[in-house]
Amino acid sequence: MPRKRDKSQLSLFHVPIYKRVWFKRLVGALILLGVLGALGTLIFLKPYYDRAQEFDLDEIDNVDLASVIYDRRGVEVGLIFADENREHIEIDDLPYHLVQALVAAEDSRFYEHRGVDFMGIARAAILNFKAGATTQGASTITQQLARNAFDLRERSIERKLVEAFLASRIEDEFTKSEILELYFNRVYFGPRAYGIRAASRRYFSKEPADLTIDEAALLCGLVKAPNRLSPLRNPEGAIGTRNNVLRRMAVEGMISEDEAKALQEKPLTLNPELANTSHPYPYIEVRKQLESVLTPEQLATGGFKIYTTLDTKLQEVAEQSLIKRLAEVEARRGYPHQTFAQYQAAENRAQLTGGEVEREYLQGATLVIDNQSGGILAMVGGRNYADNKFNIALWARRRAGTGFLPFIYGAAFERGMFPGTEVDDEPIDNKRVMVGDVVGILGEWGAESEEVFYEEKIPARRALVNSKIAASVRIGEEVGLKNVVDFARRAGVDVPKEMENFPSTFVGQTETTLAEYCRAYSFMAHGGKGPNQLHLVTRVLDRNGEEIYRRFDEDTSVEVTDPVTAFQLHSCLKESLSQGTAAKATTRYGLKEMDAGGQTSTAYGFTDNWFIGYNSRITCGVWAGLNRPQSIYEGAFSSDTILPVWVDVMNASVESYPPTPIFPPAExxxxxxxxxxxxxxxxxxxxxxxxxxxxxxxxxxxxxxxxxxxxxxxxxxxxxxxxxxxxxxxxxxxxxxxxxxxxxxxxxxxxxxxxxxxxxxxxxxxxxxxxxxxAPEKEPEVRRATVVRPVQVGGQTDDDPPFRVRLKGPGELTFEDE
Known part of the structure; x- marks a missing residue:
């Protein structure tokens, strides 16, 4: 018979566990611990939460931006950076595959979380545990933005907590698209590449909208370690990170597996941006001029729009013509110096062998200015900026040469002479000016020809048109050296004090710069007034579009001489282009029809070649020579070397700056x-x-x-x-x-x-x-008569032929019968 169980034992055995006393006590203890833990956590986290609330989210897009330089037509010339190379771009201007690449590489759950991805944190923790090291990060795009925007750089749990709370605030304040735009404009992609636009230009020389999928993947892959993975330094590492991003895009279904594989097989093709501008000489000068119009604090913030007087079309013509024409000079048979091409070849060999290179080759410079304002339209400070960072156009002081002669005549015309005044034109003893050899006949190198004709009596006009040195020295002696120097200084040539005592100043032995020469000639086309100073920057806008600097050109011109003297000089230099030392401008080089004037200038010994000329709108100057003053070659006249550069620039300027006739003044x-x-x-x-x-x-x-x-x-x-x-x-x-x-x-x-x-x-x-x-309102057209009688020379009669002088070298003359 079965034994019956004790009911008290049965009831105890069948009581549910949640009704048991020990369980209730355990649960109560756990709840108490949870509450206490939560309170403790809140107390622990509150300082980090509070710190996250202190950041001003209005400052999240306050970044140092690149300043953009524009020419006079609004064409971008280059960028100026304070500490970072950064340019802002709208999210709508970015290709969608670029956004996909970033999300796949940095935050695949970006559109699902609210600033912190807890699933991502758990996944990263598991992967790191398995690897036994920190191989995976769990920071979302929003957290990275918070870290970069508010400089949360320290490595600590405290920083991560503040970052997480701040990311949640950002998600509440901005949309996902706005967060992406802020991120792309701020993140660092490597040296000289802050923000996606700068990075796209830096590595591929293109706008972000033109990036291909593999290029976008490469850039987004750089975010993890931009310095280490830079494709310019580590192409293998860059390919690896690019391929990893492409794989992630395929996993996320953004591209197909086949497409990813095909893109991973592509070679790395870069087109790095080599410089911040393609016109380095004016670019550097703009940076210098900004330092005088903006405070250091303003320069540090960046983001300015800088408008200049530069004309990029004319700049390109000036650069290309100088390169082409100087190469033609070097191609001359018997040219005695190293050519630029030979120098470049030697430089390339030296980079491989570590040898030294002779850096001497023919240099050149070109400057174009606005006659009225002094604004610089084009400036070429040297033949190649990579080899010569010194701006020759602005700072190189070289022998003025026979370009100084117009200042002699200007001083003379102010004192009662005029272009028709007769002057003596006979050989002159070199002791009068002490150039080169102390004794002997003063050479006529300024005549731009190896054959020089002396004439007994000629008008001052003819002497200036043909750069006759002997006749010009006589005029200078009559006027007085101090008066000539005073005129040159008023025009803009900074003649040193000591040169007031040396008659060699008459023949251009003083030194000047191309900038001084251009300014000193511009008054002839502008009624005797020239610009007070040359400049490039006209106005500056800050990042909000507010104008913080403007240059006013009113009343900036200075009076050099009276209008009559200015026109008399112009009438002579105009004739120089058709019948004088610069006649090749029209007969050989094709100068377009315009009312212009100009003066050839060759320094003694053929060391420096200049040509300065103008029309009613602009003045253009060109120089050529070697860094260490020495003869370019025997008989190197400026009419053969650099006059064609001037013609190229002047012809190119006519369309944008149509000149008008220069009329005689009413008085x-x-x-x-x-x-x-x-x-x-x-x-x-x-x-x-x-x-x-x-x-x-x-x-x-x-x-x-x-x-x-x-x-x-x-x-x-x-x-x-x-x-x-x-x-x-x-x-x-x-x-x-x-x-x-x-x-x-x-x-x-x-x-x-x-x-x-x-x-x-x-x-x-x-x-x-x-x-x-x-004087009439318009100068009448006058058909020039031909002189039919022989010119009297050296007291000869009209029936005797004139003699001619052949120039062997400065100061070395031989006399021959015609």
């Missing part, structure tokens, strides 16, 4: 001068050119117009041409340049004053003189 008096005698013309100043042309007798007016200040004595009446009283006065009303019947003869005697007191209706005895008149 000038127009005087008709006989070209044959150099004196005031009469109605008898015609000569027969038919005989020279082998045709029937044909008379041409031998006059031209000069412009003088009121009260100037033009020097008497023409004493070469006279009315033949035996002939009828049928052709007295001819216009200059028109042919006539042979009713006028050339004779040597003419009354210098009226000899009749009564009427003389046919002007049978006295000359009909063209009285001075006010």
């Amino acid at each position: 000038a008096m127009r005087v008709e001068i006989c070209r044959t005698s150099g004196k005031r013309a009469t109605d008898y100043c015609y000569e027969d050119v038919g005989m020279l042309e082998g045709t029937d007798s044909r008379l041409v007016r031998t006059t031209y117009f000069e412009y003088v200040r009121e009260g100037t004595d033009p020097g008497g009446l023409c004493d070469v041409h006279e009315r033949d009283p035996d002939l009828q006065p049928d052709n007295l009303q001819l216009q200059p340049g028109e042919a006539a019947a042979p009713t006028v003869t050339s004779r040597s005697v003419i009354p210098l004053a009226p000899v009749l007191t009564g009427l003389d209706p046919y002007s049978s005895v006295q000359s009909i003189v063209q009285e001075p008149e006010k």
